[in-house]
Amino acid sequence: MRFNPNVLDCAAAPIAEAWSWVDNRDSDGLIDMCQAVPAHLPPQSLRDYLGEAIRAGQGATYTDIRGIEPLRAALAANISERYRGAASAEDILITAGCNQAFCSVIDTLCEAGDEVILPLPCYFNHQMWLTARGVIPRYLSFNAQTAIPDPDEARGLIGPRTRAILLVTPNNPSGAIYPPEVIAAFYAVAREHGIALILDETYRDFIAIDDLPHGLFGEPDWRETLVHLYSFSKVFSLTGFRTGAVAAGQPLLEQLQKIQDCTAICAPHAGQLAALYGLENLHDWKVEKADELAQRALAIQSAFAHPDLQYRLISAGAYFAYVEHPFDIPARDVVRRLIEEQELVSLPGSYFGPEQERFVRLAFANVHERRFDDVVTRLLATQ
Numbered sequence: 001m002r003f004n005p006n007v008l009d010c011a012a013a014p015i016a017e018a019w020s021w022v023d024n025r026d027s028d029g030l031i032d033m034c035q036a037v038p039a040h041l042p043p044q045s046l047r048d049y050l051g052e053a054i055r056a057g058q059g060a061t062y063t064d065i066r067g068i069e070p071l072r073a074a075l076a077a078n079i080s081e082r083y084r085g086a087a088s089a090e091d092i093l094i095t096a097g098c099n100q101a102f103c104s105v106i107d108t109l110c111e112a113g114d115e116v117i118l119p120l121p122c123y124f125n126h127q128m129w130l131t132a133r134g135v136i137p138r139y140l141s142f143n144a145q146t147a148i149p150d151p152d153e154a155r156g157l158i159g160p161r162t163r164a165i166l167l168v169t170p171n172n173p174s175g176a177i178y179p180p181e182v183i184a185a186f187y188a189v190a191r192e193h194g195i196a197l198i199l200d201e202t203y204r205d206f207i208a209i210d211d212l213p214h215g216l217f218g219e220p221d222w223r224e225t226l227v228h229l230y231s232f233s234k235v236f237s238l239t240g241f242r243t244g245a246v247a248a249g250q251p252l253l254e255q256l257q258k259i260q261d262c263t264a265i266c267a268p269h270a271g272q273l274a275a276l277y278g279l280e281n282l283h284d285w286k287v288e289k290a291d292e293l294a295q296r297a298l299a300i301q302s303a304f305a306h307p308d309l310q311y312r313l314i315s316a317g318a319y320f321a322y323v324e325h326p327f328d329i330p331a332r333d334v335v336r337r338l339i340e341e342q343e344l345v346s347l348p349g350s351y352f353g354p355e356q357e358r359f360v361r362l363a364f365a366n367v368h369e370r371r372f373d374d375v376v377t378r379l380l381a382t383q
């Protein structure tokens with residue numbers, strides 16, 4: 001049997017590889033800062049609702065390819081309010097998670113040999129899918145002081161085969177939250193060149209509720225440029241229910257619908273019910289959890305202010321902290337050493353694109369801030 005060389009070229013799933021370096025996953029001393037998973041189950045009220053709905057026979061059938069109408073309408077209303085803009089149910093297609101949304105958008109926009117511009121460091125599944133599809137990533141350099149990419153650099157990379165600029169904000173892996181004016185500048189570049197601006201906003205609910213993530217949904221012609229990707233995984237702790245969404249214009253959704261029909265047919269129905277319950281009932285719960293995480297980002301910043309620490313915190317936000325390590329060795333060796341000597345599990349920067357050997361990612365969403373001093377003590381012990 002022969003395999004697609006593009007798939008053979010893909011890196012192996014990183015989380016599994018990092019865990020293969022851990023001898024005892026059940027050790028009490030282990031601090032797991034490896035994967036971006038919510039620390040808690042969805043609230044009891046959601047679980048009760050879903051249990052009853054499924055007992056009553058709901059959720060077992062296919063839905064429309066684009067998803068159930070009430071969820072599409074509720075997400076559109078949520079987007080309109082959160083971004084002080086305008087979206088309607090017609091702009092929304094519900095997917096089996098944000099990863100599937102991304103894969104389908106890329107398949108809709110790109111053929112092999114086309115190019116997508118994206119900043120370093122980048123989310124490993126994005127990089128893997130581009131590689132699997134033969135789409136060429138053109139990277140924006142990493143600014144290790146601000147972790148914010150430069151829209152002018154993107155302008156210089158655009159060529160005849162560029163199909164999209166791809167941003168993740170709040171960012172995985174850096175935790176950086178891109179300022180609205182930077183996102184607006186990327187949008188202007190994409191609009192000028194008639195290409196898509198894909199914004200993966202999986203972590204947008206962890207931006208302070210009074211802050212505007214960006215103003216693009218307020219642009220009258222946003223549908224010609226913006227492709228917004230969303231996830232219900234983190235906001236309502238629904239990672240296993242596989243529910244996400246795309247918000248975009250009709251020309252894109254009409255084509256994307258063909259891909260959706262062939263791959264998932266529809267997003268999991270039970271996940272759609274859960275997401276709808278969340279949007280309709282869990283606003284306060286969501287804000288409370290976002291506040292907890294914002295506290296955690298502040299706590300990791302103050303823990304890293306330790307005067308003797310040679311690991312430098314570059315940025316922290318949403319679920320992640322991105323850290324520069326002090327050694328002249330590959331990031332994988334640093335991470336393996338942290339696991340073997342200190343039982344601290346993180347991910348090497350090298351999983352997040354080229355030129356990331358100096359960095360490690362700490363995912364702090366499921367580690368309480370009272371353990372951050374211990375994290376710093378363990379890092380100090382390796383210096």
Ligand SMILES: Cc1ncc(COP(=O)(O)O)c(C=O)c1O
Binds near residue numbers: 097231242
């Ligand atoms: C940037 C980003 N996009 C997408 C996803 C996947 O989201 P979903 O569970 O909705 O597929 C993740 C999960 O870690 C992520 O970090």
